[in-house]
Amino acid sequence: MSRGAQRACALATLVACLAIAIAPHPARADNQPSFVSQDAFIAAHPDLYWRREGARNHARGRYSEAMTAFRRAARYADKPSQAVIAQMLWNGEGVAADRAMAYVWADLAAERGYPDLIATREKFWLALSAEQRERAVAIGGAVFDEFADTVAKPREERALRRARQQITGSRTGRPGTISVFQYDHATGNFDMSDGALYYDARYWSPELYWQWQDRPWKPDPRGKVEIGPIQASPTP
Known part of the structure; x- marks a missing residue:
């Protein structure tokens, strides 16, 4: 994959993560009541609150502030925020580009097995040099110690x-x-x-x-049945 194609994939995932960051729970999951997007409800859920603050700052081009907010959301086990951090590190938004660390965050974001985030993690890995892969393995443990579900979920x-x-x-x-x-x-x-x-x-x-x-990240468990065109029965 060319460098331009890699960046396009990274940006596509960033856009998807930011879309979920702006809408705390997309309508595709089910019809959500309006209060889930209201300030008081979001303030009671620190993962949603800091994710939204990160998305707002990112939209305004305040990447340093966005990174700070997304890291706070990440401490409350927010996988979309962890994925955005990975993309920002990969692209060098608000921080110096660090692709080894970007992979670590992509690996963390994929912890629950969300297919889209697993795909991003694997694309990142394939784009790393041998030295970057070695460094990612070496530094990953400290990030997981602070932000993995085992320690972040209890905070939330x-x-x-x-x-x-x-x-x-x-x-x-x-x-x-x-x-x-x-x-x-x-x-x-x-x-x-x-x-x-x-x-x-x-x-x-x-x-x-x-x-x-x-739910927004998991595959739809409902099966699909495709019905072909109606055909006339053969004449007996």
């Missing part, structure tokens, strides 16, 4: 539990029939959500939350 889970315990209107931690109001800065209006839906376990319970975050 603690934040989710703290936010879940701040439900108002119930001393038992149950949303009951309360309504949740969030100010929408884009429209200048308040967005009202059903408390039972807002505090649905998929957004707060660690196991279900990770499943929710995985």
Whole structure:
């Protein structure tokens, strides 16, 4: 693959990751309620909050600030942010280009087996020199020690539990029939959500939350059946 083609692939993955960074959970996964894009909801999820801050700074060309925000999201097990860090290191955005370190971050982003991110990791590996590969192996352990799921997921889970315990209107931690109001800065209006839906376990319970975050990246498990053109039955 030519260097130009390699860069095109890297940019394509960066665009895909940033698209997910801007929309915390794409509609392709299922029809999401509007509150998942509101400030209060995102602020309660540090992975989403710092990912969005990174995407906003990246869009403004503030690459150094974007890198800082994406690293913060990465500490909360955010795979899209880890993938963007890999791309930025590969391209030298906001930092000096470092392809060995870019591979390490691509390897980290592919930790959960997302096909698109595995493909990026493998493309990076093929483009590395022997010396770069050796260095990537040598420096990778320190990055995984701080950002791998085994240590990063518990940080996010603690934040989710703290936010879940701040439900108002119930001393038992149950949303009951309360309504949740969030100010929408884009429209200048308040967005009202059903408390039972807002505090649905998929957004707060660690196991279900990770499943929710995985869905945009995992292959659609539903099978596909192709039906050919209708043909007349042969005459008996």
